């Protein structure tokens with residue numbers, strides 16, 4: 680594909696489709712408004728004035744974790760926490776040429792909260808940064824009591840034509856960061872405490888983002904609790920965005936939006952996003968969010984056009 684065509688795609692997408700900034704509208708829209716203005720156009724929007732669930736109702740700057748533990752049924756609940764040496768979720772470590780996933784540590788909810796507050800070593804001897812960030816519907820699977828009082832999503836259920844397929848709880852602090860990636864899902868992302876900074880790029884930027892295929896590995900604690908990347912067995916490879924790629928380090932041409940407590944970001948399917956946890960108010964108050972993943976439509980013009988661009992760009996690189 681000629682470079683001039685790729686440049687035209689970039690310019691035209693910004694002129695005609697991608698908004699100059701992410702709009703903010705009051706929660707909650709009708710299904711028709713949500714669908715016609717945002718879902719059908721595959722553009723993000725922030726909904727404001729979302730009522731928090733009772734366990735998160737402590738204002739933007741409060742620490743809701745004691746109330747959360749109580750509402751969850753007590754500190755003994757067993758949860759799976761992602762631990763990484765420097766707070767990065769799934770990412771490529773270019774110095775060793777591996778795609779590395781965090782260490783998954785089963786621990787009690789209370790010990791996780793203590794570890795997060797201490798900002799020190801894990802009560803189980805692991806050294807690193809804890810982030811409750813499993814994406815296997817950890818809220819419904821591990822802490823189902825917290826589902827009570829979550830915001831009503833009837834407009835999204837109707838717009839996507841199905842209930843959510845996963846509901847994830849995110850609890851962390853500003854040491855944790857999610858590097859640029861895309862998901863094959865429609866994402867309704869609520870922040871209840873602190874704030875999250877999203878750096879977004881539309882799916883057509885696939886022609887500017889050079890993914891790399893690298894062997895997969897997982898952090899594992901050694902005998903002193905230091906997390907080391909160990910190659911997965913049986914071996915597999917993952918195509919991912921390396922840290923030196925523009926999508927991860929340069930915000931030029933990206934939509935940047937900070938989502939505060941009491942807001943929901945609709946993050947459309949296939950949009951590239953990197954996510955930063957942002958403290959608001961007293962240092963180190965936790966950043967708490969819940970997101971719902973809805974199935975994306977593969978039988979859609981968006982998916983077909985995205986796949987075409989991805990293939991065309993890959994063959995240009997060869």
Ligand SMILES: O=C(O)CCC(=O)C(=O)O
Pocket residue numbers: 812849856857862866868875952954955968970
């Ligand atoms: O909050 C985060 O750290 C990451 C969220 C994310 O990547 C997602 O919801 O797809």
